[in-house]
Amino acid sequence: MIQTPYLLFLGDAPDQLAAKVARGIRDWRPEHCVGQFRLPGCKADVGLPDLGLAEARAAGAKTLVIGVANRGGVISREWKKVLVMALEEGLDLASGLHNLLRDEPDLTAMAQATARTLHDVRVPGGNYSIANGLPRRGKRCLAVGTDCSVGKMYTALAMDAEMVRRGRKSRFCATGQTGILISGEGVPLDAVVADFMAGAVEWLTPDADEDHWDMIEGQGSLFHVSYSGVTMALIHGGQPDALILGHEPTRTHMRGLPGYDLPGLEALRDTVLPLARISNPKARVVGVSINTATMEEDEAMSYLKATEARMGLPVVDPVRQGAARLCDALDGI
Amino acid sequence: MIQTPYLLFLGDAPDQLAAKVARGIRDWRPEHCVGQFRLPGCKADVGLPDLGLAEARAAGAKTLVIGVANRGGVISREWKKVLVMALEEGLDLASGLHNLLRDEPDLTAMAQATARTLHDVRVPGGNYSIANGLPRRGKRCLAVGTDCSVGKMYTALAMDAEMVRRGRKSRFCATGQTGILISGEGVPLDAVVADFMAGAVEWLTPDADEDHWDMIEGQGSLFHVSYSGVTMALIHGGQPDALILGHEPTRTHMRGLPGYDLPGLEALRDTVLPLARISNPKARVVGVSINTATMEEDEAMSYLKATEARMGLPVVDPVRQGAARLCDALDGI
Numbered sequence A, B: 001m002i003q004t005p006y007l008l009f010l011g012d013a014p015d016q017l018a019a020k021v022a023r024g025i026r027d028w029r030p031e032h033c034v035g036q037f038r039l040p041g042c043k044a045d046v047g048l049p050d051l052g053l054a055e056a057r058a059a060g061a062k063t064l065v066i067g068v069a070n071r072g073g074v075i076s077r078e079w080k081k082v083l084v085m086a087l088e089e090g091l092d093l094a095s096g097l098h099n100l101l102r103d104e105p106d107l108t109a110m111a112q113a114t115a116r117t118l119h120d121v122r123v124p125g126g127n128y129s130i131a132n133g134l135p136r137r138g139k140r141c142l143a144v145g146t147d148c149s150v151g152k153m154y155t156a157l158a159m160d161a162e163m164v165r166r167g168r169k170s171r172f173c174a175t176g177q178t179g180i181l182i183s184g185e186g187v188p189l190d191a192v193v194a195d196f197m198a199g200a201v202e203w204l205t206p207d208a209d210e211d212h213w214d215m216i217e218g219q220g221s222l223f224h225v226s227y228s229g230v231t232m233a234l235i236h237g238g239q240p241d242a243l244i245l246g247h248e249p250t251r252t253h254m255r256g257l258p259g260y261d262l263p264g265l266e267a268l269r270d271t272v273l274p275l276a277r278i279s280n281p282k283a284r285v286v287g288v289s290i291n292t293a294t295m296e297e298d299e300a301m302s303y304l305k306a307t308e309a310r311m312g313l314p315v316v317d318p319v320r321q322g323a324a325r326l327c328d329a330l331d332g333i
Helices: A017-028 A053-058 A077-089 A105-114 A152-165 A177-183 A194-204 A228-238 A265-279 A297-311 A324-328 B017-028 B053-058 B077-089 B105-114 B152-165 B177-183 B194-204 B228-238 B265-279 B297-311 B324-328
Strands: A006-011 A033-038 A063-066 A092-095 A118-120 A139-145 A169-173 A212-216 A242-247 A284-290 B006-011 B033-038 B063-066 B092-095 B118-120 B139-145 B169-173 B212-216 B242-247 B284-290
Touching: A006 A017, A006 A077, A017 A033, A017 A063, A017 A177, A033 A053, A053 A077, A063 A077, A077 A092, A077 A105, A105 A118, A139 A152, A139 A228, A139 A265, A152 A169, A152 A177, A152 A212, A152 A242, A152 A324, A169 A177, A194 A212, A194 A228, A194 B194, A194 B228, A212 A228, A228 A265, A228 B194, A228 B228, A242 A265, A265 A284, A265 A297, A265 B265, A284 A297, A284 A324, B006 B017, B006 B077, B017 B033, B017 B063, B017 B177, B033 B053, B053 B077, B063 B077, B077 B092, B077 B105, B105 B118, B139 B152, B139 B228, B139 B265, B152 B169, B152 B177, B152 B212, B152 B242, B152 B324, B169 B177, B194 B212, B194 B228, B212 B228, B228 B265, B242 B265, B265 B284, B265 B297, B284 B297, B284 B324
Parallel strands: A006 A033, A006 A063, A063 A092, A092 A118, A139 A212, A139 A242, A169 A212, A242 A284, B006 B033, B006 B063, B063 B092, B092 B118, B139 B212, B139 B242, B169 B212, B242 B284
Antiparallel strands: none
């Protein structure tokens, strides 16, 4: 568990997009953010106070979170200076970068000297077991997509936020690097050894109160041949009671696979439901989450309306409309 | 690639079953076996000449293969003595044990001193890529099961042997520890990191001649919630042209999952085929392989006949009947 609150490190981000991890944390866990730290030339801004390391520490910050992608897969000298100083100030470090903090000898030495923790959220933490398939108490919701990167994490976060707003028991269960940095814990499922994938998801979503919802972050797609095994393990390990279908209507082929067409929402529904019912016979598809980011408002609204008529389910873009109707669809489950 | 021929180490196996890995190698690759090595008290015998280490070396042996399960997860002192001496004699070691040869300091020291290789086939060897889903030349066949351990490896080995007997181009592609020890190479798929599973299977079954068949060893089952992600990756990474359905008719529940019923062969067919067609639109189910080991001959034959009438496909037990009819079913693909 990563200690909060955070100081968000934006480094020398060349644009807003490079700092999207920081943006995600600021959007979904503003109460965990005391400020942002920017190097000269930084072109990103997530709208938090610019704080120095000592100021942030004084404001209560426990962890410096790297909220920016680095270039060329190396941690630059400029970054390194700040990271070392942050440890000296008494801050832990957390990172989802491919190149690990723990592989940097100067950082490990300083972390040891200062008794600080380096969190590399790409590295699975637990000793997961092989899944036992036993039914668990409480409720689980999982978003599955026609493709990767169609908004499954956003959907789970938005539904969790809406449930919390309603005073319901809910928890966002992160299965990827950004999700883990946002929520401070989780399982980096794509880095788990094959035999333990489903067991890791069981560990992440344990027994809970009957009226508690785990909002599980989806990964990949059953129709994406590079990652479908990860998605399958998530469906069987997660034992979802409720499934949300995710889709991005303007994509012309599967992400990274030019030869592969996207399936329709009906094909996704008909494929996922019998598979989900193997581990949870009560599994239901309750709604559809559409990512209309690249569409004009009129076009988006008419697409959502037509899709809702076609699918007979609530169909929303949670960014434009919020997740209220998706949460309504959980009532009675 | 493990160097052949082998001396098979049966150790102090308490019964024949404990030496089933050695038995598998002897059955499927007799041309790679110069003999067996047994300790006092060994109750297993795979019918090969008992050879000492020097004798085996003189007979051409290159590798001592541990063909027996150990007890308690430790490599005993008695075993260790033989393994060290085998290295001194100039033999490599190969093992599928959970406790790794490379974790034993005396073995690594001796292997280094003698310039020998320790093969731990549970440890993935390659730097696999993320699957790219590109179509590959040549043909691929994969057995998928209603459950784990229903005879998928045996089916692939029997089909490969039959194809070779017919003078056809065929290769057994191992995806598990025993299969790797039998064939000398492969991918221990259950130990591969999630993101790279399908890519590892693509690597294992690359472009080949149009009339070449890769007989891919199956793993797990889409209906086994502990391992379904591994099976899914195998289906999408393997791009099978031909699928064989595997089943064990007397099993009362999924292996290790008392609360889970086995699916029928029809449910398996209807689940696997649309998923397989995502990566290979020409995928077909061509036959059924039934493990009737626990049934009497009469019962087995009438079950096979009735199932064949029901499924409209060749239905055989390759142990009782050979794999000829399954290979016939590949003609014209």
